[in-house]
Structures are given as structure tokens and as C-alpha cells.
Amino acid sequence: MEDGCRQLIVMCGTTGSGKSTVAELLSSQLGSPIFVADAVRRDLAGGKINGRMKYSKVMTRITYKNLMEGVEDEFMRGKDSIIVDGTFLRRWQRRLAKITANRCHAQLIVISCEATNPRKLGRLTKRRDTFSGPRQLRRRILIHHTRVYEKVLASEANKLFVVNNNRNKQYLSMRLSNISKLFPKADV
Numbered sequence: 001m002e003d004g005c006r007q008l009i010v011m012c013g014t015t016g017s018g019k020s021t022v023a024e025l026l027s028s029q030l031g032s033p034i035f036v037a038d039a040v041r042r043d044l045a046g047g048k049i050n051g052r053m054k055y056s057k058v059m060t061r062i063t064y065k066n067l068m069e070g071v072e073d074e075f076m077r078g079k080d081s082i083i084v085d086g087t088f089l090r091r092w093q094r095r096l097a098k099i100t101a102n103r104c105h106a107q108l109i110v111i112s113c114e115a116t117n118p119r120k121l122g123r124l125t126k127r128r129d130t131f132s133g134p135r136q137l138r139r140r141i142l143i144h145h146t147r148v149y150e151k152v153l154a155s156e157a158n159k160l161f162v163v164n165n166n167r168n169k170q171y172l173s174m175r176l177s178n179i180s181k182l183f184p185k186a187d188v
Contacts, residue, residue: 006106007032007081008071010097012088012152013113014145015138016120018165018172022113023085025169025176030081033074037086040067064093068100075104082106089149094156101158110157111179115165117142 009026011019023034041055041063064086071082088094094110101108115123124138154160161179165172 005080006075006101006104007109008075008097008101008104008106009081009083009109009111010088010094010157011083011085011113012094012110013115014087014089014120014149015142016123017113017115018123018163019087019113020085021169021172022111022163022165022176023083025173026111027083029177030083032081032083033079034083034085035067035070035074037063037067037084040070064096068096072100072104075106087145089145091150091153091156094152098156107158108156109159109161110152112152112160112162113165114162117146119166 009030009032011023013019020036026032027034041059044059044063044066067084067086071084074082084097086093088097088110097110098108100106120142121139124142152160163172163175163179167175
């Protein structure tokens with residue numbers, strides 16, 4: 001396989017921006033596995049969903065480090081395309097993804113998911129999962145994410161796509177189908 005045919009596709013954005021939906025749609029189009037940062041964080045926290053420690057700076061660093069180690073292992077097992085579902089709010093997190101992509105001879109494709117705050121809040125109130133935190137804290141988490149989010153720069157990735165997630169899932173699926181055609185094809 002030529003260098004650059006592998007793809008590390010990173011979802012990026014605040015809570016409620018539609019990252020998981022985009023990841024699932026792309027996975028179904030590309031046949032790529034999805035690595036979920038919240039699942040890694042939950043495993044590291046011993047299954048405990050709530051608590052400040054789970055979202056501390058130290059735990060976040062450990063989570064992203066373990067997440068990228070899992071991605072690297074999957075590339076070593078022969079995968080050509082991997083999707084990572086996480087907020088990647090900070091540049092250091094995206095830099096870690098870039099380092100991992102380079103080590104694995106993969107292109108880093110960042111998909112920045114955006115939506116209006118009312119749309120995000122609407123999604124968060126409908127969630128039944130516990131990854132998003134307790135219902136009463138989801139608004140505060142969104143406000144925090146919005147405040148600390150460091151806008152993605154084109155120089156941080158080999159390719160950067162911005163996806164407006166204010167539309168319905170059918171429109172989004174069509175839009176992603178067009179985007180996925182732009183990804184390099186790996187030899188099968």
C-alpha cells in the first residue's frame with residue numbers, strides 16, 4: 001500500500017454537534033471501524049459515568065493517549081481506514097491524532113461538526129445515554145465546550161471538512177456521501 005492511502009478520520013466538535021451521527025454514517029459508507037473516546041474514558045474510569053475525576057485534565061490526557069494507542073494497534077492489524085468519535089476540542093488532542101496518523105503512514109482527515117447551540121441543546125435533551133453526563137449538567141457541559149473549543153486550522157490535517165449538522169439525517173447522509181468520494185481509496 002502506498003503512503004497516504006490509509007485514513008485516520010477524526011470527528012471534532014462540541015457535545016451535541018452530531019459527531020456520532022456523522023461517524024456512524026461514514027462508517028456505513030466506508031466500512032471503517034469507529035473508536036469512541038467516551039467508551040475509552042468510561043473503561044478507564046471503571047465504568048463510573050459521573051464524577052469530576054472522569055473529566056479532569058489528567059483523565060482527558062490519559063483517555064486521548066489510550067484512544068490513539070488503540071487506533072495505532074488497529075492500523076497494525078491491517079485496517080486502512082479508522083474513524084475516531086471524540087470532541088477533539090483542543091489543538092493538543094488533534095496534534096496527537098496527527099502524530100498517530102504520521103506514525104501509521106495515514107492521512108489525517110478532520111471533520112469539524114457544527115450546529116447552532118439551540119440545535120445542540122435539543123439533541124442533548126433527547127439523549128438517553130449516560131455518556132453525555134447527567135441531564136441537568138448537559139447544558140453546562142455544552143457551555144464549557146463552547147468556551148474552550150479551539151477552532152480547527154486547515155494546517156492541522158491533511159484534509160479538513162466542516163459539516164453543518166443543522167439539517168436532517170437524510171440530507172447529512174447525502175452530503176457525507178459526496179465528502180467520502182473525496183477520500184483516498186485504499187487498495188483492497
